[in-house]
Every structure is written in C-alpha cells, then in structure tokens.
Amino acid sequence: MSQKQNDFTKWYIETIQKADLMDYTPVRGCIAFKPDGYEIWEHIKDAMDKRFKDTGHRNAYFPMLIPESFFQKEKDHIEGFSPELPWVTEAAGEKLEERLALRPTSETMIGQMYANWINSYRDLPVLINQWANVFRWEKKTLPFIRTSEFLWQEGHTAHVDEEDARKETMQMLTIYKEVVEELLAIPVYEGEKTPLERFAGAVDTFSIEAMMKDGKAVQAGTSHYLGTKFAEAFEIKYLSRENKHEYVHTTSWGTSTRLIGSVIMVHGDEQGLVLPPRIAPTQVVLIPVGPWRKHPEIIEKLDEILFALKAKGLRVRLDDSDQSPGYKFNEWELKGVPVRLELGPRDLANQQVLLKARDEEEKISIPLDQIVEKVEHELEVIQTRLFEKAKAFREANAHTHIDTLEQLQQHIARSEENEKIAGWILSGWCGDNACEERVKEQTKFTTRNIPFHPPTKKDTCICCGKEAKHTVWFARAY
Ligand SMILES: [Zn+2]
Missing domain, CATH: 3.30.110.30 (C-terminal domain of ProRS)
Structure with missing residues (x-):
C-alpha cells in the first residue's frame, strides 16, 4: 500500500468500510460499531478483564454525568480536559442549577465516592475497574482512533502508600503490554511520558506505544501514578495503623477502542483487513468449491468439519450462499478472516482440503483426517507470524x-x-x-x-x- 499520508488515511477508511466494522452516524464524530467491529472489542475486553480479575480487581459502574464543581477541585485536571467537554445544561425543560459534563474520564466522580468508602487502612487497597463510554469533543476525528464518544476501561485504585500505588501502576502497564502483544500481535515500547505529555493531574504517566504502517505512533495504553493529588482534592483519607489520618495514593489506567484502529493500521494490507486469530470474530471460513451443488457429500463433509472445529472452541463459519467461490474468497479476505478452507469434489476424492492463510499467498493441502490439529496449528503460526512481521517493520x-x-x-x-x-x-x-x-x-x-x-x-x-x-x-x- 502507498505510504503517503493521504493515501494511507483513505486506505484505512476503505478497509474499515469494506470489512463492515462500523458506520458513520448523524452525530458528529460518533460512530456505530457494527457486529464484527464490536466483537473485536469483546475479545480484547475479555482478555483484559480476565487479567484484571486474576490480579484482584473488580468491576463497578459510576454515573456518566459529572457536576462541574468536581472538575474545579483538581486544577491540572480541569485545564487538561475542559476544552473537549460536552455539557448537559437542561433537563425536563428546566435549566440545571449546575452544569453536568459527559465524563471524559472518571477520576473526579470516583474520587468523590472513594472519600465515602475509604475510612481505615483495612479498606485498602481499593482495586476497581469500570467498562464505560467516555466523551471528548475532538475537532478532527478518525473512526476507532479518535472519536467524540468511545468505549474504554478505566481502572481506579487507592493504596496506603506510594510504594504500593507505584507497584500497581507498573503491574497494569505490564498487563497492557501482554494483551497488546499476545492478542493483537502488536509490539510495543513501554516507557514513561515526559511532563508535557502526562495525563492531566498525574504525577507520572507511563505508556505503551505502537508503530502503525504509516510510521506514526499510537499510544495504545496508559497507566498513571496520581500521588495524593486527587486524594487531597476529594479528601480521600484513611486512619492508619498508627491512628493517624493519611491521604491515600491513587492510580488510574486505561485502554480504549482505539486498539481496534491500531490492529487495522498495523496488520492490514492491500487486500484489506488482516486480523490476528486470537481476536478475529471469524477465525476460519469454510467454502465449498467446484460443482459442489451436484455433490451433497461436500456440504455434509463441511458440516462435519464445522462441528469438529467448533467443538474445539474455534469461531467458524460455513459460507454456502449462492455467490461464486471467487466472490466469497474476496469478501472473507476483506474481513480479515485468518484461515480459509476450500473443499470441492476433487479434494474430497483425494481426502484433502485446501487451506489458505490470509497473510500468505500459497494454499496448502491438508489431509482430511488431520484437519482439526492442522487448523489449530496454523492459527497459532499466523498469530506468531503477524507479530514477527510487525516487529520487523518496526525495527526497520x-x-x-x-x-x-x-x-x-x-x-x-x-x-x-x-x-x-x-x-x-x-x-x-x-x-x-x-x-x-x-x-x-x-x-x-x-x-x-x-x-x-x-x-x-x-x-x-x-x-x-x-x-x-x-x-x-x-x-x-x-
Ligand atoms: Zn535540550
């Protein structure tokens, strides 16, 4: 694909549209996630959520509307976010006494609640994550990468001291790196942000950064050590073992649906989307070829394969529509499906199936009696190969x-x-x-x-x- 910026952006948008991942809506800068786009997010979400829970975190939910006065309490925070806040000023036909912002992030609301929930050192640490939508009224938008409303997770934790809070900040950055490298097959550099690039209100911000195919960077996840800044702003104090009132040390950390955009920009090619198997909504597509309609045993065999692969937990589809095989090949390639299996009367006579990996040119034939192992193996090979290709591109x-x-x-x-x-x-x-x-x-x-x-x-x-x-x-x- 062309590496010129305008061409790359055009390629990106076309790839998303042909893969049917999203649609524009009448609301400026807001997209609708279509099922294939949303399912990619679900797989990312499941992997993250499992790791959050394995490390002792639990999910909770907080209001989307945040009173204006909350923002005033932390000076850096309001300065950083006020230009992009959308406001609710009226409800039930009456002007509100205090404007309410659609949350851009929830440090303030959660800070307010933690002040009530935390009293003693016995209440700490508080390890909570929220899956939610957030709003940042961006001037320039790009589907998945930068939109006015997007989906994300935000972790908010409170700790007895700096050491414990810093340990948490690093632990979450490591989890982000693992998920992005192991699931999304995107290599990242982890490191610390400079003061100018820090999160508004953080003492230290850490990030993982990924290189897209046009050479630009995407900040793929951030983890912040907030010190006692929000604790002081919201009076989040606890009684220590020594019977003293102390401020908690807090952290926050987030990843968003821009990860979907990153996957497209890192792995896509001239034929369209290329998805790493671990997050692909469809991992394997089965397509009958040749004069298959005259041979009912073809569909019978494909049904059998479908059942066997599904039994292994794979996400498989059989495309028995009346389109031509060539049309179907193209459609499923545009959707980035990692593995395609073709079966026609001649293949069946030879007890074999043709396998095509989305990111390779050649088809390989595999014996029917080894199909499950071979497909499982091929998906792992593709996952690793995509990571290695992305890494080689980054190094170069x-x-x-x-x-x-x-x-x-x-x-x-x-x-x-x-x-x-x-x-x-x-x-x-x-x-x-x-x-x-x-x-x-x-x-x-x-x-x-x-x-x-x-x-x-x-x-x-x-x-x-x-x-x-x-x-x-x-x-x-x-
Ligand atoms: Zn200098």
Whole structure:
C-alpha cells in the first residue's frame, strides 16, 4: 500500500468500510460499531478483564454525568480536559442549577465516592475497574482512533502508600503490554511520558506505544501514578495503623477502542483487513468449491468439519450462499478472516482440503483426517507470524542514528522525497520542555515515551546539544 499520508488515511477508511466494522452516524464524530467491529472489542475486553480479575480487581459502574464543581477541585485536571467537554445544561425543560459534563474520564466522580468508602487502612487497597463510554469533543476525528464518544476501561485504585500505588501502576502497564502483544500481535515500547505529555493531574504517566504502517505512533495504553493529588482534592483519607489520618495514593489506567484502529493500521494490507486469530470474530471460513451443488457429500463433509472445529472452541463459519467461490474468497479476505478452507469434489476424492492463510499467498493441502490439529496449528503460526512481521517493520523504521534537529529535518525531507515513511527516531533529550516543544514545532515529531529498555543510550539533547538526561522515542502520532 502507498505510504503517503493521504493515501494511507483513505486506505484505512476503505478497509474499515469494506470489512463492515462500523458506520458513520448523524452525530458528529460518533460512530456505530457494527457486529464484527464490536466483537473485536469483546475479545480484547475479555482478555483484559480476565487479567484484571486474576490480579484482584473488580468491576463497578459510576454515573456518566459529572457536576462541574468536581472538575474545579483538581486544577491540572480541569485545564487538561475542559476544552473537549460536552455539557448537559437542561433537563425536563428546566435549566440545571449546575452544569453536568459527559465524563471524559472518571477520576473526579470516583474520587468523590472513594472519600465515602475509604475510612481505615483495612479498606485498602481499593482495586476497581469500570467498562464505560467516555466523551471528548475532538475537532478532527478518525473512526476507532479518535472519536467524540468511545468505549474504554478505566481502572481506579487507592493504596496506603506510594510504594504500593507505584507497584500497581507498573503491574497494569505490564498487563497492557501482554494483551497488546499476545492478542493483537502488536509490539510495543513501554516507557514513561515526559511532563508535557502526562495525563492531566498525574504525577507520572507511563505508556505503551505502537508503530502503525504509516510510521506514526499510537499510544495504545496508559497507566498513571496520581500521588495524593486527587486524594487531597476529594479528601480521600484513611486512619492508619498508627491512628493517624493519611491521604491515600491513587492510580488510574486505561485502554480504549482505539486498539481496534491500531490492529487495522498495523496488520492490514492491500487486500484489506488482516486480523490476528486470537481476536478475529471469524477465525476460519469454510467454502465449498467446484460443482459442489451436484455433490451433497461436500456440504455434509463441511458440516462435519464445522462441528469438529467448533467443538474445539474455534469461531467458524460455513459460507454456502449462492455467490461464486471467487466472490466469497474476496469478501472473507476483506474481513480479515485468518484461515480459509476450500473443499470441492476433487479434494474430497483425494481426502484433502485446501487451506489458505490470509497473510500468505500459497494454499496448502491438508489431509482430511488431520484437519482439526492442522487448523489449530496454523492459527497459532499466523498469530506468531503477524507479530514477527510487525516487529520487523518496526525495527526497520525505528531510527537510532539521528541525533540533531537538523538531521531529523533532513531525514523527514528525504523520506518525503522518496515517498517513504519517516518512522520513529530515538534521540537524547536534556529534560527541558522548551527543547521538546521546539522539536514539535519544527517537525511535528512529539515525544512518545522514555523507554524502559531503549535499544541504545543517547548522550546529547537532539535540540540544544547539551547533555541528555533521557533517551526518548520521537514520532508523529495519532
Ligand atoms: Zn535540550
């Protein structure tokens, strides 16, 4: 596919539409998730939810409407979110005494409730997650990646001290990395955000960052250590073992439906969507070929295969519609189904089936009596191969030899000239906000994160040339 930005965006939207994942709605910036789009989210959700519960968290639910005064209590928080808040000002024909915001995130509402629920050290830690919709009135929207309303999960925990809260912050970042790498087959860099890129109201923000096929970055998940900022704003205190009133230390962490957009942008190809087997709504499609209508034993055999694969817990469909096989092949490829099985009279006579992996050109023939094992094996192979391909792509486009602003500008100009993607760069940074802002102004490259495990360490700041305090990923980002 073309790597030019306009073409890439066009490709992205066409791919989503042909795969029938969503539709635009009459509400500006809000999409309808169609069943295949929503089911991808359900698989992500199930995997996350299981890990949350395995680590002691429970789900709860809080109101979507948040009184304006709640936002005023934490200064950074209101500054960060107020430009994009939609407000409810009227109900039942009467103007409300206090405006209510549609939540952009729930630290304030949950802070208010935790103040009531937490009294003693015996009440801690509080480990709660919420699956919900949130609103951020964005100027520029892109399906799944940036919409005015989206779905997410937000974890909110309260702890006796900084050590316990920081442990939680890191644990959740690790869970995000696991799910995104193991299910979505997207390699990520985990690291710390710079102060300018921090969550509004956080002491420290950590993220996992993924590279899309146009070289831009997506922040795929964030985990925040909030210190006692929200505890002080909402008076969340507990009586310690020493009989003293102490503020709790809180965390929050989130991932959203933009993960769906990331999967499409990382794995898709010119034929459309490519889905990693672990999140594909349909993992295997069975298609009768040749003069199958004259041979009822073909459909009988396919039914048998369908039953056997379903018994193994696989998500399988049989397409026995009256469209031609070629039409069906194309339709299911556009939907990104990982494995297609074809069976015609000649295959049946040879006791074999043809298997086509979505991301490979060649078909392979497999013996009918080994079909279940072979299909299960192939799905695992595809899952691993997609991850390895994405990783190789990232390595090829993550540059570690650009050390000055001038070199970065030359690199960008050269990339544009050759219609290549500019990718990410790993550079040094002195820690000064002004340097970070200057890089952004001149190149649109922003700091993604300070990776925990950088491929190499940098000595000088990309902008001022002074000693580097950090080694940082820079990239253009969604
Ligand atoms: Zn500097």
